[in-house]
Amino acid sequence: MAQINATPTSRPVLLVLALALVVLLCYGMRVAFEKPGTALKAEMLASAGAGTSFTLEDGARIPGTGNILVEDELVAVQRVTAEGSPVNSGILLLNNQHTFKVVERGAAGTKVTNHAAGASVKEPGTLFFPENFASFGDEVDELFYLILWITGIAFILTEGFFLFCVFSFWAKPGMRAHHLHGHHTLELVWTLVPAIILVALALLQAGMWKSMKMEIPLADSPDVFEVQVAAQQFQWNFRVAGSDGKFATPDDVPSVGELHVPVGKKVRVVQRSIDVIHCFFLPNYRVKQDVVPGLAVPVWFDTSRAGRFPIMCAELCGLGHTKMGGTLVVHETADFKTWLEKESTLWTSENDGQDRPDWSGASSKIWWWWDQHDVGVHYQGEKTNR
Amino acid sequence: MHLLEATDFNVTTTPWLVILGLCVLMALVRLIAPKFYSHYLWSGDHKMIGKQFLVSSLLWAVVGGALALGVRWQLAWPGSEVPGFKALFGWPDGGAAPEHYNIMFTMHASVMIFFVIIPLLVGAFGNFVVPLQIGAQDMAFPFLNALSYWLMWPAFIFMAFSFYVPGDGAGAGWTSYPPLSETMLGDGQTLWCMGVWFVGWSSICGAVNYITTIVKMRAKGMTLFRMPLTSWSILITSILVLCATPVLGSAVTMLLMDREFGSSFFVPAARVVSDAAQATGGGQVILWQHLFWFYSHPAVYILVLPAMGMVSDMLANACRKPVFGYRPMVYSLIAIAFLGFVVWGHHMFQSGMNPALGRTFMIATMMIALPSAVKTFNWLATIYRSQMQLEVHTLCSLAFVSMWIIGGLSGIFMAATPVDIQIHDTYAIVAHIHYIVFGSTLFSVFGAIYYWYPKMFGRTMNKPLAYTHFIVTFVAFQFTFFPMHVVGSRGMLRRTADPYFYGNLQGMLPVNQLMTVAALILGAAQLVLAINFFWSMFAGKVCTERNPWKATTMEWNTPTPPVGHGNFDVIPEAHRGPYEYADPDAAEDFTPQFQAPAGSAKPVPHAH
Secondary structure, eight states: OOOOOOOTTHHHHHHHHHHHHHHHHHHHHHHHHHSTTTTSOHHHHHTOOTTOEEEEOTTOOOOSEEEEEETTEEEEEEEEOTTSOBOOOSOOOTTSOEEEEEEEEEESSSOOTTOOSOOSTTSSBOSSSBOOOSHHHHHHHHHHHHHHHHHHHHHHHHHHHHHHHHHHOBOOTTOOOOOOOOOHHHHHHHHHHHHHHHHHHHHHHHHHHIIIIIOOOOTTSTTEEEEEEEEETTEEEEEEOOTTOOSSSTTOEEEESEEEEETTSEEEEEEEESSSOEEEEEGGGTEEEEEOTTOBEEEEEEOOSOEEEEEEEOSOOSTTGGGOOEEEEEEOHHHHHHHHHHHHHHHHHHHTTTSOOOSSTTHHHHHHHHHHSOOOBOOSSSSSOO | OTTTTTTSOOOOSHHHHHHHHHHHHHHHHHHHOHHHIIIIISOOOHHHHHHHHHHHHHHHHHHHHHHHHHHHHHHHSTTSOOTTHHHHHOOTTTTOSHHHHHHHHHHHHHIIIIIIIHIIIIIIIIHHHHHHHHTOSSOSOHHHHHHHHHTHHHHHHHHHHTTTSSBOOOOSTTTTOTTHHHHOOBSHHHHHHHHHHHHHHHHHHHHHHHHHHHHHOOOBTOOGGGSOHHHHHHHHHHHHHHHHHHHHHHHHHHHHHHHHSOOOSSOOTTOEETTEEOSOOOOOHHHHHHHHHHHHHHHHHHTTHHHHHHHHHHHHHHHTSOOTTHHHHHHHHHHHHHHTTSOGGGGOTTTTSOHHHHHHHHHHHHHHHHHHHHHHHHHHHHHTTOOBOOOHHHHHHHHHHHHHHHHHHHHHHHHSHHHHHHHTTBHHHHHHHHIIIIIIIIHHHHHHHHHHHHHHHSEEOOHHHHHHHHHHHHHHHHHHHHHHHHHHHTTOBTTOSOGGGSGGGGGGHHHHHHHHHHHHHHHHHHHHHHHHHHHHHHHSEEOOOSOTTOOOSGGGGSOSSOOSTTOOSBOOBOOSOSOOBOOTTSSSSBOOTTSOOTTOSSOOOBOO
């Protein structure tokens, strides 16, 4: 086959093809991102007012808990049992019938209390990261964008130079390449410049990492609210202390799938798993921490505003991993007190502190297990052991 | 539950019987057709072993690719049956159930890493190219070489059977983190362990052989710093393999013992299985992750270093220009290998490991970006003011360089610990690894296939088909993997059968469908390569020219294809560095290593 060399006439063609690829890629992603929630049966929600329940047919796809954007209006739905009590986790099999309840609805632009668990790029948040509500999250996002700028500039410089070379240096008959084996100064420059940038980046983030993962607030401070997380295949169990502020007492309030915390507090989360590794992921709080069986791993975040936010399991934990979701419910201070009192009373009145109600299968035993098999809080990053 | 009953070793016997049958079959072939046996089966010839690795890897790539398409199918049309999977794997749901989804991504990664990329780079091209490039008659230990190929077969059989054994296949991810990998019922996970164990032995046999061959069997004049970068990269890779693989072997053995013999290396205390607290325990869950990543991080470099070496060779040839900064290229290979052993913890930033350690690993990880950057700049400088020939290996090397830049830059986000919190275990990671392993490594492998094909089979591959394959693959690749960066950083988790369970991920269904359509096109494009590869083997244009690409390295000084055991019909001798292109004083634009200096009194002596 004859040698096809890129001549000056074929160069524009190559350039146009490359540009077309980039434009096509951008356009494809834009189109794809612009259709929010097509997987949902949106029309079923269009007319459902708050408090109404409805049942979806087989094969319908809907989250355990979440917000759905229906014609620019946010609808918060919650999966409920046939009797109407909320179910927030556990395996949601694809072909079962499920009953849902509309909890709340409001315009997308307004500050509804629960708009965080959004569905598309139309939702608040940056292009890359979902909206942030944690105080250290801003730093993380700034670091992300700093790295994006640095790598973006490096990308444009290197790929630009690359494309320039690709379009410029095709063989011409009778010509030889520039005979050069290397260049000491150049090698030094392109070793030292990235080295300085990388060391600076490394030093910059060291403090951030320390405040996020090593300086976990201690429970005895008044602005700290402690919760316990017991992960199991395939649900999140949560426990908060009752009015006495102590764990392992009869007024503790356990919950499944929904973690209730007050606003304006540092939330100290102590996590344990009863079976395999899970991973506690709060995308809106920049929190992700593996829950490791045999260890009690603490992590923390702070709450600045009320709302409902998704909790995800980010580490493969078995066949039900994909359905191991939950919701973080951040209450206004007064609302939280009401909620805690209500739950606490329900708990103690039904049980006299003796047996615990069967909330959901094995979870009735899980706090018994937690108290029986006490392992101290792990990490040397902790200031004390408890 | 499994652990309590685990005292009887009840792994299904079928794969063992198949292996036994294979041995008997080989013995029979040896009796009936001894020449066929010693040429095509138990051959000590490095060229034949290289081809064996090449063909079996390409066949396994079909399996790995099909599994990847199954994964993509589920993400685009969740809960629907993947066409053909019901018949292929005997799953009544056709891959729609989460447990089968877990098997699909687990086995996709395991097959692609252990059976495709590592054997392709080290087994196929390392074997075929290295002895020729350094001017050796064969590898140092031909028996060990054949053994390293045939040890892959038990692994092939175990992994293949893991889909079909009672219970379920291996579905704990290719990382197989315990305790999940220990609580997996069914023998699939056990067979997975056995498979990995045999792959490890195969790698070790190969590594010992490469190191000895390269250190002891170089031709006269072939000093270490006259060695082409492909051989350098295989030497460095083999040192990595030799140091890291025994750790994986030990870890897998411990996992096997936990699963089958009731030990508890990785079983934590007070674990609850099926509502019952377990009596066994006291092991450390995170220990596995340390051992696994101590192998698997170097393995990531095993997956890419030989590709870097091959691209350096092909790029110099394609650009008709010496590789810019040959010595910095070698030093950066060594630096990557050394640093590769102290960065494994960056896979474990969120694992519950002491966060102070995370900081140490973060700094080491930032540092390993440095030699990679140096290599990139040197490739760019090689292209600058060159005279590029329009060949398929040119395009593939250029694709390698540009995709390597994207994959390398996205790695910096993961190295930054606070940012990693958000993108760990998401599709951003999936995008990153595929830009490295597909965008870089596989493109270099495509290039290497076209480049060394004439030397291997004495025929050239069809060029229009090759261009078609390259262009479709390159474009479909971008659409398949680039959007993953965005959906990943917005929170789309990897390894979830149905991410749209989460309200905040539902808007990502259309973009996932886009990626899946692109992936299907990407998969279809590989059929073009397969057809071209096997068709050209029998019907391609015959090539008898010794040096069709006008290259400078030693492998082009042999007959095409090299005849018999012994490779060279001349006594190989290296007279200069490996990349003497475009010397303005030379008669031609390339001066091969094997060309005696002008005015040399001694003519090149012939072997016969």
